[in-house]
Amino acid sequence: MANTGRIAGKDLYVSFGGVDVSGDFTTITVREEGDLVDVTAGADAYHYYITLRKDGTIDYRGFYDGATETVWDAIAVLTAGTLIIGPKGTTATYPKWTWNRAIVQSRGAELPFDNAVTVDASFQMSSTCTEGTW
Amino acid sequence: MGSAIYGKLAAGTALTAKLGGTAIYNTLAPQGTACPYVIFSLVGGGDDNTSPRRARSTLWTVKAVSTVGPLEAGQIDDLVDDLLHQGALTVTGWGDYWMARESDFAFPETAGGVVYWHTGATYRVRVAE
Numbered sequence: 001m002a003n004t005g006r007i008a009g010k011d012l013y014v015s016f017g018g019v020d021v022s023g024d025f026t027t028i029t030v031r032e033e034g035d036l037v038d039v040t041a042g043a044d045a046y047h048y049y050i051t052l053r054k055d056g057t058i059d060y061r062g063f064y065d066g067a068t069e070t071v072w073d074a075i076a077v078l079t080a081g082t083l084i085i086g087p088k089g090t091t092a093t094y095p096k097w098t099w100n101r102a103i104v105q106s107r108g109a110e111l112p113f114d115n116a117v118t119v120d121a122s123f124q125m126s127s128t129c130t131e132g133t134w
Numbered sequence: 135m136g137s138a139i140y141g142k143l144a145a146g147t148a149l150t151a152k153l154g155g156t157a158i159y160n161t162l163a164p165q166g167t168a169c170p171y172v173i174f175s176l177v178g179g180g181d182d183n184t185s186p187r188r189a190r191s192t193l194w195t196v197k198a199v200s201t202v203g204p205l206e207a208g209q210i211d212d213l214v215d216d217l218l219h220q221g222a223l224t225v226t227g228w229g230d231y232w233m234a235r236e237s238d239f240a241f242p243e244t245a246g247g248v249v250y251w252h253t254g255a256t257y258r259v260r261v262a263e
Contacts, residue, residue, distance in 0.1 A: 010186065026185050063185055067229070116231065
């Protein structure tokens with residue numbers, strides 16, 4: 001049976017601080033992780049962990065728009081704002097991931113002589129991800 | 135895109151002076167066209183499909199055709215190169231961000247007892263909406 005749930009990123013929507021930054025994106029990488037504490041005792045045959053807080057980052061990469069610099073300006077380092085991702089776009093009922101607070105931890109640009117200029121940014125999550133729908 | 139390349143070449147006064155006019159044609163020159171002239175044609179490429187914004191990377195062959203000899207064909211090719219290599223194109227609805235010469239070629243062709251000297255190159259043109 002065909003898997004009709006598989007998607008490509010071509011319809012992805014992403015905004016930060018109310019600015020749509022999805023027009024020129026090439027890749028968005030979301031990575032969540034958690035703090036683990038090793039509470040293994042001497043008699044344990046296997047490590048045992050307890051969980052603490054969650055953490056995560058979102059990496060953005062896209063083409064630089066030299067006409068408007070809209071994305072470049074929106075992702076200035078240490079800017080904090082709401083980050084929203086719609087993996088399938090913004091059609092009603094489609095998934096919507098919202099981080100009420102994310103901070104731009106780093107921003108960069110790659111300017112090759114013979115190819116398109118790209119920009120990238122790494123967002124540090126500073127709130128939980130609310131998984132809802134549009 | 136073809137009209138943009140034509141416009142770029144036709145605006146080159148040194149080139150049109152050498153050709154004796156705008157003897158610049160897309161894909162084929164009309165039968166019986168007197169040499170020298172320039173022919174350009176799309177030979178490959180297409181959409182990048184790397185981001186939501188549409189971008190295209192295409193390859194164009196641009197060559198001089200001369201019956202005088204390879205020297206004249208080469209001189210015309212140099213004038214074409216001056217106009218296109220790392221030049222700017224005006225493409226309606228698109229932004230041109232890269233145009234560069236990539237590979238050269240030169241060869242003779244005999245037809246009807248006449249030797250035609252072809253000298254030119256392929257040019258990469260990258261545009262985005």
